[in-house]
Amino acid sequence: MLQFLPNYIAKKEGSRVVQTLIKWADEKVKHIAFDTLKSHWKEMIRGKYSVFVLKVLVRNVNIPELVDSCDTLQGIYEAAVVLDTFVKHTATGDQI
Numbered sequence: 001m002l003q004f005l006p007n008y009i010a011k012k013e014g015s016r017v018v019q020t021l022i023k024w025a026d027e028k029v030k031h032i033a034f035d036t037l038k039s040h041w042k043e044m045i046r047g048k049y050s051v052f053v054l055k056v057l058v059r060n061v062n063i064p065e066l067v068d069s070c071d072t073l074q075g076i077y078e079a080a081v082v083l084d085t086f087v088k089h090t091a092t093g094d095q096i
Contacts, residue, residue: 003036005033015047034057034061041054041058046078055081058082
């Protein structure tokens with residue numbers, strides 16, 4: 001379900017729609033959206049319109065490969081913002 005989200009979120013209008021979906025949808029729909037987007041975080045981190053949704057995603061879903069990929073994300077400002085959000089909200093002491 002919602003397989004269109006990863007392609008849709010790369011565009012400005014699509015990102016706004018997904019942001020609205022995440023803000024106002026019930027928990028079941030949010031969970032489905034997060035599960036769909038979770039595997040596409042690398043593409044989302046490079047997209048200028050999808051960073052906000054990715055920050056919400058890392059607050060609600062644990063993405064352990066985010067910590068493992070820190071070295072490949074160096075030099076990307078959006079990656080620093082997302083990693084900061086991840087560390088503040090979901091990281092445990094053994095992940096860092």
